[in-house]
Amino acid sequence: GENVEQHPSTLSVQEGDSAVIKCTYSDSASNYFPWYKQELGKRPQLIIDIRSNVGEKKDQRIAVTLNKTAKHFSLHITETQPEDSAVYFCAASFTGFQKLVFGTGTRLLVSP
């Protein structure tokens, strides 16, 4: 079945720096790639997503890129702020099923 690998597992940056989280997926038929942010004790919240017909998508300080050939996608956060500190999960969706397979998560810590 689909497998999603996510790196790094932890990422510490200074406020104002950029942060990049990378994911690779195994099923070339996957066509939907959301990113969720989960703060401690809270629900996962969708922050951005990308579909396989698009190579890049931006929303203010957040961007996601997709390389279908290499089967990897990345989350880019610019001008990080302490409130960006959370666990970030990437996910990939099987074509033909309503099943999201999540990566293992990245704990992002933004220090003031």
Next chain:
Amino acid sequence: DTEVTQTPKHLVMGMTNKKSLKCEQHMGHRAMYWYKQKAKKPPELMFVYSYEKLSINESVPSRFSPECPNSSLLNLHLHALQPEDSALYLCASSLGGGRRSSGNTIYFGEGSWLTVV
């Protein structure tokens, strides 16, 4: 309004108890999900309902029994659980109800924290 409401927020139950987790959404979504999340792990899919019919069961033990009374409600009935079943149980929903509706945004509820003693 992207609201998925779950009750209770916290539940402590003994291994011989029977309890239920409840989930509700009024967004007209036709797919509803149960996920289980252990500490420091990603959410794991348990069940998917599409148009009120069970479409995916990820080989979940029978001590977990889902029910979809109508298009807005989803329950998870719990019986004879084990301490290792303690986790955050997340309900979610998405617009698409068809089996081939990949790509629809999945919205999560706040979750129910379950402790089995």
